[in-house]
Amino acid sequence: MTLSLVGTVRRGSFFHNIDLRVERGEVFGIVGRNGAGKSTLLHTIAGLIGLSDGELSVNGTVWDNPSSHTWLEPGERSCGVVFQDLRLFPRMTVMQNISFGLRSRGIAQHEATDRATVMMQSVGLDVSYSSRNVQQLSGGERQRVALARALVLQPEVLLLDEPFTGVDQHSLGGLRNLLKEVVAEFSGYVVLVSHNQTDIETISSRTLMIQ
C-alpha cells in the first residue's frame, strides 16, 4: 500500500517532475530552499492544485490523473493538512476551528465536539481553550490547534508544511516532541516539508531534496 505521485507539478514559473512513493507508517521528508515548490507538492496531494500530467494515487485509488480526467475533490481525499501559515479561521473559536473539517464532512455537532475535545487533549491543549478565539493564542498554541484540526479528521495522509514555523524557542522543544509522538502513533502516510534539515532528519525516515 503506497501513496504514489508520479508526474509534473507546476505552479507559476517552476515545475517539478516528481516520482514520490510513500509507504504506510512512513514519515517522508521533503527538504529544499524557500520557493523550491515544497508546499506546492503538498497542495497537489491535498487537491488544492491539480497535476499537470502524471498520476497521484493512494492505496491504488487514483486521486488525480489529468489524462483520464480523474479528479477527487479535496473533501473526498482523506487528507489532514497543517499549513505553513496555519490558516486558522480568525473569526472562529478553537473548538470551531478543530471541528470545522468534521462538520464539513457532515458529522453531527455533538459528535464533532466530542471528537474535537478528545483531540485537543491529545495535542496538549486545555479544554478550557475551546471557546477562545484563535487570535488570542500564542504561536505554539495555534500550532497545536492546526495539528488537532488535521488529526481530528483521522486522515489516511497527514501533510505537514513547515510545522515549526512561527513557534517561539520556548515552545519549540515541546512541540517537536509532540510531533514525534503523533507521527509515531500515526498509521497512515506522513509527508513532512521543511527547509530545516535538522527537523527533517529527526522526524522523517526518508528524505527527498527539492532544488
Next chain:
Amino acid sequence: MQADAELEVSIDIPEHRKLQVTQGTPDRIFRYIITTGAYFSLAVLAMIAGFLLYRGFQIFSDFGLGFITGAKWDAGSGDETAPAVFGVAAMLVGSLVIAIMAIAIALPFAVISALFLEYYAPLAIRRFLISILDLVAAIPSVIYGIWGYAILMPHVVGWSKSLNSWFGWFPLFDVPAPIFDRSPFVAGVLLALMVLPITTSVAREVYSQAPRDQIDAAYGLGATKWGALRTVVLPFGKSGLIGGAMLGLGRALGETIAVYLVLNLVFKINLQVLASAGGNVASMIATRFGEAGPYELRALMAAGLVLFLLTLVVNALATLIVNRSKVQ
C-alpha cells in the same frame, strides 16, 4: 571575593533619536493638493447645509420641532383664515420605509449575484455580466421611473394582492381600500432594482479580496465550495457588504424622480406599505417646487436640510457599523 558584594550595574539608556523629515518641493505640492481637495469637499458640504439653513431658517423658527414631527403640509391661502402648516414627518417616515424596503429586497440578491460573479461564473460570462452591471448602474432614474410605472407596477400590484391576501392580518400588509398601485411597496421594489447594481458591485469587490489561503484551507479540510464561502468569504465581507448596503440606502433615501412616478403623494404617516399612499422627502420637494410660493419654498429648503441631515446620520451610522464589525 565577598559573597554579599553589591553589584552595581549602570546602563546608559540613550535618548530617543529625533528624526527630522525634510519634505521636498514635490512632496509639499502634493500635500497641498490633497489637503485642498479634502477640505474642498467638506467646504462644499458645509455650503450646501449653510444655504439650506439660511433659506429654511424662518420655517424652523416658525414651526420649531413641529416641522419634524408634524405630518401636515398645507401652503394655506396666504392670510390668517387659512395659515400655512408645514411638517415633514410623513415624508421622512416614507423615505425611511421605502429605502429600508429597497435594501431589504436588494441585499440578498446582491449577495447571491456577487458570489456567483466572483466564485461561480466562468471568466468570459463574468466579464460580460460585470459590464452589464456597470451599464445598468448608469441608467438614469427617469428611465427606471417610466419603466417602473409602465412595466413593473402591474406585476408588483399582483404581488401586493397576494401579500395582502396571505398576510393581510399583519398591519404592515393591511390596506384601508383594495387599491394597490402607486404604493410604497411598488416604490420599494423599483428602488431595490435601482440600488442592486451598486450594492452588488461593492459586494463583489469586497468578496474578491477574501483571503485565498483561507479558502484553500477550508477546501483542504473538506469543505464544499459553499462551505468555504460561508466560512471565509461571507464573514470576511460582512463590513464591506454593510458599507455597500448603506451606499445603496443613501441612494434610495435621496431618490426623487423614480419615486415621484410610482408613488401617490399623500401627507399622512403611512406604514401600510401596500396602500396607495406615501411619499418621500425628495419626491415631495420635486412635486411642490414648481407651484410653491416664497414661504412654501422656504419650507421646501428646510425639508431639504432635514433630508440632508438624515443622509449624514445614516452614513455616520454606516461608518460606525462598518468599523465595529471590522473590530469583531
